[in-house]
Amino acid sequence: MSRTGVVLTNLGGPDTPEAIQPFLENLFSDPLILAFGPGFLRRFVARKIAKGRAPKVAKDYALIGGASPLVALTDAQARGLAAILERRAPGRYAVAVAMRYWKPFTDACVRGLLEQGCDRFLHLPLYPQESEATTESSSRELRRVLAELAPKAPLDEVRSYHAHPGYVAAVRATVDEGLAALRAAGATAPQVLFSAHGLPQRFEKKGDPYVGQIKATREAVARGLDAPTTLSFQSRVGPVAWVKPYTDVTIERLAAEGVKDLLVVPLGFVSDHFETLFEIDRMYGDLAREKGMVRFTRAPSLNDRPDFLETLADLVTERRP
Numbered sequence: 001m002s003r004t005g006v007v008l009t010n011l012g013g014p015d016t017p018e019a020i021q022p023f024l025e026n027l028f029s030d031p032l033i034l035a036f037g038p039g040f041l042r043r044f045v046a047r048k049i050a051k052g053r054a055p056k057v058a059k060d061y062a063l064i065g066g067a068s069p070l071v072a073l074t075d076a077q078a079r080g081l082a083a084i085l086e087r088r089a090p091g092r093y094a095v096a097v098a099m100r101y102w103k104p105f106t107d108a109c110v111r112g113l114l115e116q117g118c119d120r121f122l123h124l125p126l127y128p129q130e131s132e133a134t135t136e137s138s139s140r141e142l143r144r145v146l147a148e149l150a151p152k153a154p155l156d157e158v159r160s161y162h163a164h165p166g167y168v169a170a171v172r173a174t175v176d177e178g179l180a181a182l183r184a185a186g187a188t189a190p191q192v193l194f195s196a197h198g199l200p201q202r203f204e205k206k207g208d209p210y211v212g213q214i215k216a217t218r219e220a221v222a223r224g225l226d227a228p229t230t231l232s233f234q235s236r237v238g239p240v241a242w243v244k245p246y247t248d249v250t251i252e253r254l255a256a257e258g259v260k261d262l263l264v265v266p267l268g269f270v271s272d273h274f275e276t277l278f279e280i281d282r283m284y285g286d287l288a289r290e291k292g293m294v295r296f297t298r299a300p301s302l303n304d305r306p307d308f309l310e311t312l313a314d315l316v317t318e319r320r321p
Contacts, residue, residue: 002120004093005113006085006316007106008078009138010126012099013068013273019102020058024050026101032137035202064277071099073271074126076304077312084313093316094118100138106145114150121146123157124315126270128167129196129217130160131210132203158315162213166311168220170302171265178263178299179227187261187295191228193250194218194267195284197275198233201241211243214268221265230254231267234284235275251284255291262288265299270308272301 014023028034028046036042061067074097082095094116098109113121123142127134139157146155161167175192182190196214204211215231222229234247247264254262264284266276280298288296302308 003118005118005121006093006095007123008097010074012102013070015067015071017058017066021050021054023102024053032132060278068273070271070273073303080304080309081312106141110145110149120154129162129210129213129268132208156319162217166314170307171221174299175265182261182263185295190261190263191259192263194231194265195234195247196267198236198242251288252291255293260293261295262293270302
């Protein structure tokens with residue numbers, strides 16, 4: 001019986017303070033992130049950037065425990081997905097995690113799946129919206145590793161699921177929960193801010209589908225919602241132009257317009273990590289209160305919620321050979 005190895009991909013995160021600098025170096029060494037060559041020069045620049053940024057980033061990580069919880073949360077997603085798939089189709093699937101810029105790396109993931117008897121592979125990115133900077137980067141690395149370790153194994157890929165009914169419903173459930181918590185705390189006119197990870201404008205100008213898919217997800221999730229909504233983008237770094245509007249600027253604008261109660265929905269993020277725990281919870285939360293907002297909260301992340309895991313299982317079994 002053929003067995004499919006489901007490769008869950010994400011960007012990864014430093015699992016110890018000592019891993020911060022090499023994680024950043026791996027990130028900026030990716031030609032899809034730092035788009036210039038030749039390779040030796042890009043790697044040199046990546047080392048310089050990582051060394052310069054690491055001390056500041058380490059201080060920020062210290063405020064959320066010193067390391068990223070992303071690997072542990074993704075492992076929980078993998079275990080939950082594997083249990084659902086085993087229930088639906090015993091023996092047909094194995095699931096493993098491949099992080100792009102830190103451990104577990106893609107080669108270790110594929111070796112583990114081969115040891116479990118997998119003879120075909122499915123790339124299931126934990127990026128619901130497709131981008132060259134995320135989906136394609138992980139895909140290229142997976143294809144490179146498979147060409148080396150299992151060149152004859154078929155590979156199928158889920159490129160995006162930004163409008164999948166199960167994903168939309170799972171995100172909407174987190175929005176409903178967040179609004180209910182705000183109203184229980186006394187909010188009478190809450191607003192919703194969907195905050196997605198930013199993207200340099202050069203990607204969108206080249207036809208990258210990410211921003212369009214983010215907008216489509218926001219529209220689907222917000223349909224029929226009994227609160228006003230806004231979309232913004234966070235996590236910009238460096239001197240290049242990024243997609244607007246920016247989340248910090250948007251929070252300042254909403255505060256100036258008199259908004260007192262704000263629910264931030266981390267759109268496109270499927271797990272708690274630096275961008276939710278530090279940027280939204282601490283940095284943007286402090287900004288909102290400084291600008292006069294009374295109640296600021298974040299919708300729960302999807303993490304290993306059963307509704308999200310069932311959606312991931314649907315994405316797998318819909319492609320069963």
